[in-house]
């Protein structure tokens with residue numbers, strides 16, 4: 592809302608505007624604070640690996656581990672205790688199970704499906720979001736099928752639909768296609784409805800950019816060494832903003848319940864435009880490289896990890912996010928709890 596400004600008043604020297612008055616003490620700052628971060632805003636991405644009683648560090652993501660399913664269940668319990676609403680699961684598929692077609696993605700007994708069932712049984716009240724894309728399952732590391740060096744669209748969508756159904760059957764609450772094939776949201780929605788999964792939601796990676804900030808994630812799911820080439824024929828050009836709005840519009844028309852912008856911090860302008868234009872539940876993914884930057888700087892004593900983390904998460908809220916996918920989720924939740 593805009594109030595008429597009386598410029599004569601503003602220029603009177605005996606009445607200077609004193610913006611600092613509302614910053615003079617913590618109580619005063621709290622009174623005028625426009626945005627806030629709460630645990631309810633956090634989605635925690637977790638990496639799953641084979642084995643039992645096993646957790647292994649990811650060198651490019653200090654403080655983040657891959658967990659065997661039993662350990663992931665413990666993490667889910669911890670998340671529930673902290674009040675984190677939902678987890679996003681990503682598999683590190685054993686290299687021997689990866690092939691040209693990403694067939695393991697369709698195996699109802701794959702790592703992700705077993706993890707969904709185990710977490711649902713132990714922690715029924717936490718939301719489970721699963722990733723639809725083939726890159727953790729393919730020998731070439733692409734999110735779809737490849738022929739003659741091209742990533743195929745419609746043939747990939749057919750497989751992604753099956754992958755989504757397998758995840759829904761295992762108990763996933765939210766299907767999150769991160770593949771950026773055209774038409775996949777509509778195809779997945781149709782197939783879910785036809786199979787009776789009306790209540791399974793779709794969180795579309797609607798504006799997902801071809802970004803250098805995914806590097807550590809590719810290490811985490813073991814796709815760095817497999818990936819041949821880049822993803823620029825399907826992920827968006829970082830130079831484009833209007834195109835992001837078209838992507839979001841299409842995914843909404845195809846039935847997306849939530850839309851996501853990814854990466855996060857370098858793309859907050861996109862978040863704001865999406866939220867302003869569509870007013871739908873809008874999420875952003877603070878991706879692995881964003882996490883790694885803060886942690887690496889903190890490890891070298893260059894900045895305070897907790898303060899930097901909370902500041903970035905609040906910035907997502909200010910930009911218009913309803914929630915943030917972040918590897919900082921448990922750390923932020925613990926801090927928020929301690930701060931009351």
Ligand code: PBG
Nearest residue numbers: 724726769804805808878879880
């Ligand atoms: C792939 C996928 C990626 C991420 C989530 N899903 C990487 C990519 O597109 O190569 C990145 C997440 C992160 O960097 O934290 N389907």
